[in-house]
Amino acid sequence: MNFKNFKSSCVPLPVDNVDTDQVIPARFLKATSKEGFGENLFRDWRYGSDGSPNPDFVLNNPNYKGEVLVAGKNFGCGSSREHAAWAIAGYGFKVVISSFFADIFKGNALNNGILPIQVEASFLQQLFEKIEANPGTEIAINLEKQMLKVLGTTLETGFEINPYKKICLLKGYDDIDYILSQKEAIEDYEKKQVLAI
Amino acid sequence: MKIKQPKILFEKIWDKHLVQSKDGYPDLLYIDRQYIHEVTSPQAFDGLRKRGLPVARPERTTATADHNVPTKNQHLPIEDLLSKFQVETLEKNCREFGVELYSLGHQKQGIVHVIGPELGFTQPGMTIVCGDSHTYTHGAFGAIAFGIGTSQVEQVLATQCLLQYKPKSMKIEINGKLGKGVLSKDIILYIISQITAAGGTGHFVEYCGSAIRRLSMEARMTICNMSIEMGARGGMIAPDETTYAFLKGKEHAPKGEDWEKAVAYWRSLPTDEGASYDTEYIFEAADIEPMITYGTNPGMGIGISQNIPKIAKNSSPTDMEKALSYMGLKEQQSLLGKKIDYVFIGSCTNSRIEDLRLVANFVQGKKKANGVNVWIVPGSKKVEAQARNEGLHEIFQEAGFDLRQPGCSACLAMNEDKVPAGKYCVSTSNRNFEGRQGPGARTFLVSPIMAAAAAVTGEITDVRELL
Numbered sequence: 048m049n050f051k052n053f054k055s056s057c058v059p060l061p062v063d064n065v066d067t068d069q070v071i072p073a074r075f076l077k078a079t080s081k082e083g084f085g086e087n088l089f090r091d092w093r094y095g096s097d098g099s100p101n102p103d104f105v106l107n108n109p110n111y112k113g114e115v116l117v118a119g120k121n122f123g124c125g126s127s128r129e130h131a132a133w134a135i136a137g138y139g140f141k142v143v144i145s146s147f148f149a150d151i152f153k154g155n156a157l158n159n160g161i162l163p164i165q166v167e168a169s170f171l172q173q174l175f176e177k178i179e180a181n182p183g184t185e186i187a188i189n190l191e192k193q194m195l196k197v198l199g200t201t202l203e204t205g206f207e208i209n210p211y212k213k214i215c216l217l218k219g220y221d222d223i224d225y226i227l228s229q230k231e232a233i234e235d236y237e238k239k240q241v242l243a244i
Numbered sequence: 245m246k247i248k249q250p251k252i253l254f255e256k257i258w259d260k261h262l263v264q265s266k267d268g269y270p271d272l273l274y275i276d277r278q279y280i281h282e283v284t285s286p287q288a289f290d291g292l293r294k295r296g297l298p299v300a301r302p303e304r305t306t307a308t309a310d311h312n313v314p315t316k317n318q319h320l321p322i323e324d325l326l327s328k329f330q331v332e333t334l335e336k337n338c339r340e341f342g343v344e345l346y347s348l349g350h351q352k353q354g355i356v357h358v359i360g361p362e363l364g365f366t367q368p369g370m371t372i373v374c375g376d377s378h379t380y381t382h383g384a385f386g387a388i389a390f391g392i393g394t395s396q397v398e399q400v401l402a403t404q405c406l407l408q409y410k411p412k413s414m415k416i417e418i419n420g421k422l423g424k425g426v427l428s429k430d431i432i433l434y435i436i437s438q439i440t441a442a443g444g445t446g447h448f449v450e451y452c453g454s455a456i457r458r459l460s461m462e463a464r465m466t467i468c469n470m471s472i473e474m475g476a477r478g479g480m481i482a483p484d485e486t487t488y489a490f491l492k493g494k495e496h497a498p499k500g501e502d503w504e505k506a507v508a509y510w511r512s513l514p515t516d517e518g519a520s521y522d523t524e525y526i527f528e529a530a531d532i533e534p535m536i537t538y539g540t541n542p543g544m545g546i547g548i549s550q551n552i553p554k555i556a557k558n559s560s561p562t563d564m565e566k567a568l569s570y571m572g573l574k575e576q577q578s579l580l581g582k583k584i585d586y587v588f589i590g591s592c593t594n595s596r597i598e599d600l601r602l603v604a605n606f607v608q609g610k611k612k613a614n615g616v617n618v619w620i621v622p623g624s625k626k627v628e629a630q631a632r633n634e635g636l637h638e639i640f641q642e643a644g645f646d647l648r649q650p651g652c653s654a655c656l657a658m659n660e661d662k663v664p665a666g667k668y669c670v671s672t673s674n675r676n677f678e679g680r681q682g683p684g685a686r687t688f689l690v691s692p693i694m695a696a697a698a699a700v701t702g703e704i705t706d707v708r709e710l711l
Contacts, residue, residue, distance in 0.1 A: 073656040077324075077329075079286035079290075091683055127375065127393060129284070129395060149442075151377065209268075210268040210269070222407055223403065229263070
């Protein structure tokens with residue numbers, strides 16, 4: 048996924064402060080691989096205690112589908128569990144749009160090829176309204192130009208993304224590959240500094 | 245003549261650990277110590293295997309099993325197969341990669357943020373990471389300590405370095421003396437209720453002021469521990485004589501000449517005169533009463549004598565209404581007298597020996613209320629042993645409290661210690677999110693003595709009335 052000409056309809060979750068315990072409850076953190084988390088995304092909102100789908104939850108509403116999750120402010124707060132990002136990616140989301148992301152979650156999302164896009168609160172509100180009026184509303188993203196457009200409307204916005212992560216996402220780079228390429232600088236540092244063990 | 249720029253504590257440590265700083269790139273930071281546990285490490289070790297890499301600095305890596313472990317009958321094989329497999333995977337990985345592990349059964353095992361300081365691994369001036377958001381606990385020693393995701397755990401295992409953007413700085417000053425029955429847990433719950441669950445975002449917090457200086461190391465750890473709950477990038481307290489006294493003689497603390505050198509260095513760390521922070525707050529200790537959360541994030545807290553706030557007209561309808569509906573509470577209601585079902589005294593926030601002593605002191609000669617289950621889960625085997633040496637276990641037994649074995653336990657209920665749906669639990673842990681202590685469980689966050697009071701009366705109580 049290189050986000051060069053990305054286009055998708057949206058799944059709206061107009062809830063603020065969605066914490067990562069909701070994204071992926073603790074009892075699902077027992078896996079030892081990165082697979083299978085998508086099934087348990089928003090597990091306790093998605094399914095009742097008897098395992099039957101909760102008809103009021105957006106993921107069970109067939110009118111809404113797509114690779115973009117639109118969420119209320121402070122999305123991903125709480126526990127640092129990277130499993131939250133794996134669950135979102137595993138389910139099939141490639142982008143999350145919100146007016147604010149919790150720091151650790153944002154880092155985890157970027158490290159897993161998910162693009163978190165932060166927009167103004169007023170833009171987010173308008174986007175929710177457009178999606179409610181027309182569940183098939185699509186957005187288009189140009190990562191190179193850092194632009195987000197709501198297709199079929201005049202609604203559009205630029206967004207910030209740090210330059211390093213932008214290059215990584217565009218090229219499919221990994222943090223570790225980058226650091227390993229700086230091996231000399233690390234060895235240099237260890238020689239010069241006296242550090243406690 | 246080169247004029248030395250005044251620096252804050254955070255900057256001094258960050259700058260000393262910079263391997264590389266390039267425009268447009270995150271800083272490359274050297275990590276002094278990485279703590280590891282069984283939940284956030286399997287995929288990281290797997291990643292190393294796939295890349296054909298060893299752990300770069302195993303001597304700077306310390307592991308324990310804490311999140312998934314049972315807190316009863318730890319000498320028997322773990323019953324839950326997934327938990328068992330996860331702990332065994334950690335054991336296998338540590339063996340294969342040469343990492344020191346305090347696993348289930350080891351006499352120094354415990355919650356990672358309890359054993360690190362106990363063993364003297366955590367020291368002032370260090371950079372410390374762990375795949376766990378309560379890693380900020382170690383900031384109490386004047387270290388830069390923060391939580392990271394599994395991919396970053398892999399990054400540090402592979403290179404002993406981490407790519408990080410330098411956060412902004414925040415000073416939170418608390419002055420004065422705490423009132424009777426008010427503990428450091430109340431300080432942090434108060435701060436979060438004032439600043440909100442997202443109020444610290446993007447900032448690394450330094451706590452200071454006369455109220456902070458008076459606190460013991462364990463009390464300071466409680467405060468730093470919960471810094472994540474206001475969205476901060478970290479929480480730290482400058483080291484002082486209290487810190488050095490705590491560390492002296494700890495197993496992995498420097499000894500002899502190294503000790504003298506270390507202390508001299510640590511004394512240079514506190515913030516310089518004239519250094520500034522991006523954001524500052526000041527609070528008075530006298531304004532803080534015993535706190536309790538009423539909602540589903542740690543910022544939804546009130547003083548015990550206050551009522552639940554009114555739902556603001558223009559607030560996002562989902563937030564407060566949803567929280568109160570989940571908790572079975574009403575706006576403007578008082579929590580006093582609310583009947584509760586469970587009490588959990590434990591977690592990396594409050595499970596150290598001072599916490600257990602406070603509870604034992606309060607509870608001595610009293611019994612738990614009928615119909616209440618009380619779990620006391622010590623933070624480590626060392627804490628458990630010390631509690632027994634001091635006879636605290638007899639006091640707990642007399643009172644009908646269930647003293648269990650170390651682990652994260654009901655803080656996040658990954659093991660069997662789950663609060664049933666709809667039941668109320670008064671807890672000394674750090675999070676009250678929906679379903680945190682079990683699907684449908686309802687959590688009230690409090691200090692250890694507020695928890696003890698609730699255990700004895702069977703309802704939410706102002707502990708000051710019983711002191």
